[in-house]
Amino acid sequence: SQKIEQNSEALNIQEGKTATLTCNYTNYSPAYLQWYRQDPGRGPVFLLLIRENEKEKRKERLKVTFDTTLKQSLFHITASQPADSATYLCATHPPGYSGGGADGLTFGKGTHLIIQP
């Protein structure tokens, strides 16, 4: 099975700075990586999906990169705000990617991001 590693359990960032979270994968090259936000006691909320043939993807203050050489995805939040404080999860599909939403996801442990005012 795929191993997803999010090296930082917790990350403290000053408001207004850019927060950068790391996701590394082993065992096989995934067709995509996804990033989710999870608040305490709630289900994950989808943020961004980046495919193996995409280097970078953006959505408002969010940016995700995918480096297949380093087997790594970076997730950036620019101009961070206290409201961005949450746990961020990296996820991908199992081996034998089926596509079309037919794959259950393997998640990393998440990084708890704290944006300090």
Next chain:
Amino acid sequence: GAVVSQHPSRVICKSGTSVKIECRSLDFQATTMFWYRQFPKKSLMLMATSNEGSKATYEQGVEKDKFLINHASLTLSTLTVTSAHPEDSSFYICSAGTSSSTDTQYFGPGTRLTVL
């Protein structure tokens, strides 16, 4: 769009009883839904894939006789925890993908199960 609901949000039950959790896709049809379990300060672990009109597919180590899954319609999947024990206490979350979601999954708000 793409809203998934779960009911109940919290449930407390006695050891040995069974608990049913519902997962509904409110504004789309989902031929496939997924059930995850999350222990405190841990990540989500996929338990099973629920397929409309057919048997669920369980991940290794998940007891299919203990966690009964029924996907009777394109908008509803249920997870029944049978003969619950305290170690089954966890946060159970379902998800679904839309036909146009291209691999994106939409998660329900989760159900907190506490077995006394």
